[in-house]
Amino acid sequence: MFKSVRHVRVSDEIVNQVKTLISEGRLNPGDRLPPERDLVKEFSVSRPSLREALNTLVAMGFLEVRGKRTFIKSVASESMQNPISLIIKADTQKIFDLIEVRKAIETWGAFHAAKRATEEDIKHLENITEEMRKAFEEGRSWEKQDADFHLGIAQATHNTIQTHVMSTIYDLLRESVAKVFKDRSKVKKLLDHHYRIFNAIKSHSPDRAREKTLEHLNYVESEVKASTGQKE
Structure with missing residues (x-):
């Protein structure tokens, strides 16, 4: 190298x-x-x-x-993470603005990952998904594998800016998402979503990958709303 x-x-x-x-x-x-x-x-x-x-x-x-x-280090982290963190701390409802941004970025990412992913990318995503499944079944922390999965999709787009921006955005969301998804049935649903997204990328089905990613993020948003007492 x-x-x-x-x-x-x-x-x-x-x-x-x-x-x-x-x-x-x-x-x-x-x-x-x-x-x-x-x-x-x-x-x-x-x-x-x-x-x-x-x-x-x-x-x-x-x-x-x-x-x-x-x-x-993510080249976007210093310029983006601190200001966004301050905004969210000042107004926790802004987390939904961030989820909205995720929908735009990650559905695009899944679409292009399904078109561009190499065999190495697919194997990487498969390994992460299996690691999350094992962590879930053994009652261990699964948050790292969850983050790695989303970052792995960004890397599979082979768009450097996408990878760095996603690294920053997901770091901001990871803690709050982990607090919401403590119930095992909800974590199991997240894992099922990951498998569906992965299978769409593996089969190089861009539209399906985008659709399954949006379903996943809509579910995350609904659970965050429920945890904060906000109506749909």
């Missing part, structure tokens, strides 16, 4: 390579970079040069460090 660095300032070339991979969608939000020792070998650079480049990318908002690991 990475190329050896020659004839330019080393740290700048590393920064440019990583930014290019992000813009091309070959590195996506949440992807973990290899350990430093592996990156040093792939880039054919010294550890100080690598660290200088990584620190620059963190400062620019392309990477984030969690503990001892470094991850690709």
Whole structure:
């Protein structure tokens, strides 16, 4: 994936390579970079040069460090997430505006994912769906797999902006959705919806994928309304 660095300032070339991979969608939000020792070998650079480049990318908002690991960060997160979070905290009813935005973005995403998904994309979505099913059956937390499924669909569109925007929007919704869907029968329905969306994408049926995604989000909206005492 990475190329050896020659004839330019080393740290700048590393920064440019990583930014290019992000813009091309070959590195996506949440992807973990290899350990430093592996990156040093792939880039054919010294550890100080690598660290200088990584620190620059963190400062620019392309990477984030969690503990001892470094991850690709959504380029939309800083510019979108904080203002939207403040709006929702000030007026919780604005969560429905956000769900409305999800309907527009995710139905489009499912439509194009069904047209563009590769075998690798489909296998990735299948694995996530199965992981969510196992978590549900074993009584474990399922929220991560739920988020991964929606982000996986965005990645299957092969639209880099879609992937980064969805990463930000879903982070904002995940906590509130998890609070609503505590009843196992409701979580089971979410899982059933995921299977229907996945099967539509797997069979490369764009209209059906869009239809099933809208059904899913309408259900999420109705349950959030019920939990807040808002009438349909």
